[in-house]
Amino acid sequence: MVTRIWAVGGGKGGTGKSFVSASLGLHLASLGHDVLCIDADLGGPNLHTLLGMKNGHPDLGDFLTNKIPTLEETAVETPFRGLRIIRGTENILFIANLNHFKKLRLLRQIRQLKAQDIILDLGTGSAFNTLDFFLSADPGIIVATPEPTAIENSYLFLKSCIMRVLKLYMDHFGIPELHQKMLDQIEKNSQSLYGFFKSLMETDRSYGTVLYRALRNFRPCLIMNKARDERDVLLGRSMADVARKYLLIDLHYLGAIPYDDRVHSSLRSLRPFYAAHKDSDAAKAVREAAEELAYSVEFSHRTPPEITFPEGR
């Protein structure tokens, strides 16, 4: 059995990351999958509330403080069949600033979990911990809303991911001086990513090629949440186009989830929206996004054949 790790992230708070995680979990569980949701929002966990549960032990903190030896044991059943959850911890001050070794241990244990689908609900912001969780997953889904603030933060999150990917590759190839150069050029002189690659290609083509390939393998997905009209739906596609031209990455647009007032009321009554309103347009959009992803992941991860056009005589 192949375990698929989904991560739901994106820079801004309140865009609906936990909503998408919970709905996705409920959808996959309804398909008969064995699903495990992990509240990886270390600074402000509330995925359990969206699934209609109260906070309590065991939680992620119990594993990170070694009260419970394995991550598997911290998973608890939800009221929904086939769906388990690892709750986030209340002890946020200690956990939110996770050190490197604890993070590696957590990532390793996540990979060893026995479940068909693991959904990581990530926190706000572009901290290294969040980025590493996002990058370790496949697929990684960014949730944005059609507002300038959310879009700005989504691009920032993507940029941070890109810098992180490039740094990991640079560390792997033992070229820290290049990393310094990248930081100097992009952060201090606010040069574009494109500008950095262009100058790198001129000075050191082999590293440039390797790093560019690394970037092409980073294929995040995008969901536009709280869409109110057709323009909002198209905005996601436009963002994917802009990201391809300016950030040099393939951003896969999974579609938009229409705005629904009932999300608020179902949250107040502690009933998951997806379970209560299965036939709503928003629930349908979540299903479609999951199906689109399941269908395209199979194909997008195969390298397409190189197509060469005949040389003119």
Add this chain to the structure above:
Amino acid sequence: MIKRIEDWNYYELLNVERTASREEIWKAYQRALSTYNPDSLATYSLVTEEERILIMERIQEAYRTLRDPAKKKDYDLALLKHSVYVPPKAPFRKSVGKMEIEEVGRKPGFGEKLRRLFGRRKPPAE
């Protein structure tokens, strides 16, 4: 491998296949216009105003070429040959296969055609 905005070919700019029909090209053009128009949120915080204007010009240029079957054919051949495509308004144009010189005469407008058909209208009698 990495291209400047100026180096994106027209199909990459509009994000369409080379085999796209006229309708598909029209739709892609509309999409591109909505992506890069001044009110668009998609470019927010990532694309500067100069870059946005530049890419908008390129999109217009791409659509002007691809909507015209004859120009599209020339452009496709230039792409296949990996040569530089020069818009046909230039008096000297490197055409497919051989160098040819194009005469740049003013094309007869609608009014001129009418005049040719019906002869010069007499000046009004005084």
